[in-house]
Amino acid sequence: MAGNVIYLFMWGYQASYRIQIQILARNVLAKLGAPTDAEMLLVGARRPGSQNKNPVCVEPENGKWQLSLFQGLLDSVESTYQNHRLQNMFFGDESSMRDKPEWMRRDSVRISVSKALEAFDPEHCVTSFCGEVRRIDDYYVTPVIQIPNATFEQFPPLLEKSIDKDQQGSGFRSLIHAAMHAVLHEATEELHNPDPGRFSHRSMRDAGEIIRIAAKDFLHTPGLSIERRYIHTDLFDALNLVSSLMYEGTKGIGQLILVDPENDSVEFLARFAEPVPFREPRWVRKVLQMAVTGVGIIADSQYIYGLGQLTGLHDSSAQDAFTVAFIDHYHWELYCGNQALLRSHFAVPKLPQEPFDKTAFLANYERLFPISSQEDGLHLWSLLLTQARQEHGSMIVVAEDAASEARRLSKQGTNIVPIRLTESLLQSVSGIDGTILLDPAGFCHAIGIILDGEATDQCTPSRGSRYNSGVRYVQTGSHQRLAIIVSDDRTIDIIPRIRSLASRSKIERHITTFETATLDNYHDSRNWLDEHRFYINSEQCERVNRAIDRLDALPKEVGLIYLRTERFKTHPEMDESYLTD
Template sequence: MTVNPTPHHLMWELQEQFRLSLDRATDRATDQIGAIVSADALLVGFLADDVDQPGAPDVCIAPADRGFSIQDLEGIRADAQRRFEAHPAHDETYESVEVQQARLDHFLDETRREAVAAALDSGRAGRGRTFFIGSGARVGDYVVHPAISVDSSAYAELNALPYDEIDGVPLTTSLAHGIVVELLRIATHALLAARPPRSISPIDDDVPNDAIRRSANHLVYSAALIAGERLGQGLFDAFEGLSSTPYEGRVGSGTVVMAREGHPRISVDVQLRSAVSVRERRQFRKLLEMTRPGLHLLIDGQRIYGLGSVQPLAHDEPDDSDNDIFRFTLLEQGSWQMAYNRNPLLRVSSGHPQLPRPRMSTNLFIDAMRRVFDEVSDHDIRGIWMLAQSAAQQARGALLVVTTAAAEEARRLAPQALSIRPQQLSPEVLDAVTRIDGAVLLTPDGVCHAVGVILDGVATGAGDPSRGSRYNSAVRYTEASTAPCLTVIVSEDGMIDVYPELAPRVRPEDVEQALADLEAAGSLDVEGARDVDLEAFYALHKRLRRFAFYLSDSQCERANAVCLAIEDLRWERSRTRVRTVPFRTDPRMNASFFA
């Protein structure tokens, strides 16, 4: 058996273009949902059984420079065969020869995927990585399996469902997991459909968004399966409709609990005599209006059966006794979140699924206050933070505008604000003044000058269409402000954001080192330059991209020059180019961003 006799052995001519399209789609999709998992795409091929080609490698991996040795890969085919022969499918009875062959082909593919994952996991180059293997497809002389690996530690930190299958049905355990599985499915389909395959889709731009949305659908359906409902396929769309449907002009808010009827942890206070389908959007929205803190709408994944609450754990109950209870929180117009056991799994805003945002840390808030306001004291920062924390407990959101020009702005905005005698706000008073629409206008020392402020500001291109009106009005106002200004946006789910979102402080020597490493990896001035490791170069390119905000004009020129030289080399080698966005200086960058 041979394994990749040369680093550039091709299973088919366009394999690198195909692999790069899968790699780019995975990076874009995981970036969009906020999952930093350092994904990497691979292709693993088995020489087809009907091919007799002396010298052709029996197993190929592309790219061949990931560090896997012949010893890591040479036992894959034998391991796959052992797994297949031991599979219980051989002992089953089938209704026809055709069905039997189809099932055995399926299990042969499954055992090969298991063998590939086991080999890559156990190899030295696979340490710290988790591998997902897609179904195989015949391309020329090889049966090719697309694969995606992720950083194991980063992936393990993502909240996930407690089970990966129910009664043999595989589940989507997290949004990131679903994206990887969906992209592998798309890649396998492309391998089957195109001759020769050059990309996972003719319209690459649509692939990440489609994969994210399908993953979110599967994740919500997986939660319904855990809750005991097998007919919950339309649940994601039901919550999309619910979050966007007003009731008598009011935006919906409240909590929906999904658990089977009769669950021992569920206390039913109002039992509906006739259950209502979750697909009845207007009825669903009307019933949501009856919810209050501690009184939730109860569904089983398909039907609404009442209102009630989740009882606290008894002393003798295991901690996982509510693993089949899920909470859906309606946050604001077009925005909702799914969680289980206090672990948020999914947030959808304006139709865009993403990972729930982590709560802002005190350290980040302190850093932002000190960088925006030169002379602010620790006591003042603590006071503003306590107000933000108090607002986060109210479950209806708030907007605090902190500016050195609060007194002047209270007068300027008087027609659209309630100007008050300057005073410090207690948590109780803050609770009262945030019950009305509008922002609270404060100076950095916590003195309030106006409440119910309707913010102005011109559109600047900043903002986020997936966020609500509160966030985007804060962005417009802050961008238009000529005085030092920081807005604290508290959403209905208790999350705290600040704007401007300042890049973290870094050491200038770390930025320079990242650039120097890229230049060294892409150097064409030394003997052996033709053997530049392109994959290692682009890994360093991705690393430098994380420092892009901090680069000076001269550093951008150096980075762009080496990237252009490497692309010329790639064209010379394989007649392909990778289009990358040139590095450009950011006008917001200044010395305050250096530690």
């Protein structure tokens, strides 16, 4: 950036490098289906013998991470180095002995930076992930990614597990942990290049590649947890291949239990004389065909040992058994007990979650149908989940004028005596063509209804007739209506679309940050506010617009790239029901 002075200088492209890694981390979280609130910082520890005036550098230098946070870092590095576990390690080759001091130095910096952040994390409700350290000129640089703890409340990781002396480790606690490790590996590799941050977009993997690497890494966790002598296998690819195979025209649905076959909690119903290897995917698929309700395949990361189940006394908190549920063609999920850990659909890994945010759905339902009760909303939520699990497409329409609409459309469907739609009844009546018509209390008035309505701008030729008829009917009616549409390809849509809820405190925090931002650090707060315009009220819009005017008026150095921001105005549909806390 022309004319921009970096006081805590490590190398010329440090800001660009940090921003690119932060964007990559956020893109990875978005691909996984998690909130994208990751933040990135760099910590530089001065190398021994350097005369640089700054013992420690932090990028960004004007961010929330003050230099005082790393006071005494160099002393901590030296103490850790002197007591490092490799000090008394002797390697059999000269090259490793030559490199050992550098390995210890890098690791000592990483450990010391992690310790320095131990007090910061709980105070700011974040979890820090420190990458491997590399030296750039006078500094040993540690890339650090911080994730809000709220993300791990939404997607709980496995509990910390003690490791037996014979085990090689316990793997990653969650897919997010594995993903951040993969991002930081990219960050470290980039530090090897000349001028890291200058051409990073050409040298680093994209988010799609990284989430697959993370899934492969995370699928080592079951093997490491259940086996004494774990041999690394590509379980992620093996499970994807098995789930993609058909057996005599049928898709594989069943359970595979990853467990030590000698575990006391395993109850075999049939044990094979010779284990079936995972490297024989068609054989594995044939075995899966034998798994029926209540019966699973007993396997570790390499072999299938037979058919069986876990006894009722098994304690899932021991993390010594994992379950792979094959739920559809090319679609499976990984569990530890009842805790869902990963979902793979057509070999694309994601975090397991409901198709829509439950809290936002209930708030939206109450907003559309004020006469409905909270219990009514919960009832519709359970119907939505049942509908999503079915193997065929279907559509439910909730209309405040359901009774009169059932009479009007009686020649285009089958009217019934109103009865509250249950999950079992839904499974029965959704098997025919047409729409199920409910009132806001969940009472069904008609089944197999053919909807009408005029085409709108929301209709699209890229979607099928079920989706477009739902859009037409909901948007052209004069009464409040809601459609839940499950297409044959398992795509789920809700019309009108559900807006997520936003945190008042987070909105206020970003506005306050933007009000004091400079031309060097306005980007994050500006981008967040730009993405959340819908939730900004009139008083906040005035504050944001004043901040925009102030930044627009600041003198700009020649060569500075400055993004102008469209002025904010309130959205006509916004009200307090979209806000939390």
